[in-house]
Amino acid sequence: MIAWLQFILGALLITAGVVVLALSLFGVYRFNYVLNRMHAAAMGDTLGILLVLGGLIVFSGFSALSLKLLLTIVMLWLTSPVSSHLIGRLEVHINEKIDKHLKEVNH
Amino acid sequence: MAKLRNNYESSAWFRFLSWMKKGSSRMERDMIHALETEALPNQRSETEQLALDREREEKERRDRENERAIQDKLHLWSTRRGSRLVRVAYRCAAVLICVAIIYVLLVSMSEEPMFGQAENPVNNEVSARYIEDGLTETGSVNIVGGMILDYRAFDTLGESHVLFIAACSVMLLLRMNLDKNGRPTREQLDAEADDRKYEPHNDVILQKVSNLIVPCLLLFGIYVVLNGHLSAGGGFSGGAIMGAALILYVNAHGLTKASQHKLFGAKVFKYVTFAALAFYSLAKSYSFFMGANHLDSHIPLGTPGNILSAGLILPMNISVVAVSLKKKYSFYPLFRKGDF
Numbered sequence: 486m487i488a489w490l491q492f493i494l495g496a497l498l499i500t501a502g503v504v505v506l507a508l509s510l511f512g513v514y515r516f517n518y519v520l521n522r523m524h525a526a527a528m529g530d531t532l533g534i535l536l537v538l539g540g541l542i543v544f545s546g547f548s549a550l551s552l553k554l555l556l557t558i559v560m561l562w563l564t565s566p567v568s569s570h571l572i573g574r575l576e577v578h579i580n581e582k583i584d585k586h587l588k589e590v591n592h
Numbered sequence: 593m594a595k596l597r598n599n600y601e602s603s604a605w606f607r608f609l610s611w612m613k614k615g616s617s618r619m620e621r622d623m624i625h626a627l628e629t630e631a632l633p634n635q636r637s638e639t640e641q642l643a644l645d646r647e648r649e650e651k652e653r654r655d656r657e658n659e660r661a662i663q664d665k666l667h668l669w670s671t672r673r674g675s676r677l678v679r680v681a682y683r684c685a686a687v688l689i690c691v692a693i694i695y696v697l698l699v700s701m702s703e704e705p706m707f708g709q710a711e712n713p714v715n716n717e718v719s720a721r722y723i724e725d726g727l728t729e730t731g732s733v734n735i736v737g738g739m740i741l742d743y744r745a746f747d748t749l750g751e752s753h754v755l756f757i758a759a760c761s762v763m764l765l766l767r768m769n770l771d772k773n774g775r776p777t778r779e780q781l782d783a784e785a786d787d788r789k790y791e792p793h794n795d796v797i798l799q800k801v802s803n804l805i806v807p808c809l810l811l812f813g814i815y816v817v818l819n820g821h822l823s824a825g826g827g828f829s830g831g832a833i834m835g836a837a838l839i840l841y842v843n844a845h846g847l848t849k850a851s852q853h854k855l856f857g858a859k860v861f862k863y864v865t866f867a868a869l870a871f872y873s874l875a876k877s878y879s880f881f882m883g884a885n886h887l888d889s890h891i892p893l894g895t896p897g898n899i900l901s902a903g904l905i906l907p908m909n910i911s912v913v914a915v916s917l918k919k920k921y922s923f924y925p926l927f928r929k930g931d932f
Contacts, residue, residue, distance in 0.1 A: 570797055
């Protein structure tokens, strides 16, 4: 019974993660501007990987392997937003015509 | 106290040095000096002098014109016929070299045994011996570590020297030296000024995260190195991890802050690389003189699975990591501004 629950929960998580990753890949090819594409890619890097690795953690139960997977999630969640931040910062710094891509929001 | 010598000018060592430097000994210099002083009182009248001057100017002008004509001709030749000739020769040489290499490769391939036969070297007793007796002979649980640092340590010696030579040639090509008086040259100042755009680094997010991650990466690299004979890993992979950690640190905090640490300097690079390569060569280059035979090192192998086991593999892993880590780190500042 508990093994079945484990399997179903893990499979659901992995499926959701794969869907998120596919969406982010679609977004990377669909969007035209760097910052939009970066937004899509960052979503896959964080949420998709969290879901997939979470599913693997559920599969393996309490073990050293799941601890390592948890550490992988921590590492990726620390590093991948920083790299996205650096890409965005570089784009803002070097693109002179960035106003063209920004929409003015009136509150 | 050093002995005072007042006949230094005529000592053999000084004469040898000056002969090396100028190509003339003291005696010859004296002779030249005497000739010059004697030849001076040779007065000419003013008109003679003027005529001589005019003649000399005329000669110089003719020489200059001749030279320019020759240069023009050479330029014409090298841009029209010469460049075509060079291009044709270059292509012919390329084709010839390619054909030669292909011939050599095909001949050596035809000497090889057929693929997938039972008596091939892949299936012979060497690999079987590595797998069966590797643990007892080298004491290393990680069979790859035992192979590359014990059975084939001589090959790895060459590999680490390849890394060293790569670092040396990059330094030779990219490093900018001080000039003769010890002052920075114009190029160096230009590179420094270019680099100032990226200095100081003030990205707080990157700095905080790198402060958090760099120690973990270094620790993981040390673990990979020290466990080289127990689990997958070893000197080269550990060096890659630790070099990446150092590059991340420099990227986050800038070269000016990093160069305050002694660890990042060129001097440390020199000594660490030298010590590691010298240790490795002393430990393993005997096979070069022994005709690739194994020599018993008389170091107890210990129990397989302990940290202190497998004889020389652990210290050699450490020396390999020193070389590859320093190489990987030194490439970053060299490619960025040509200096440490």
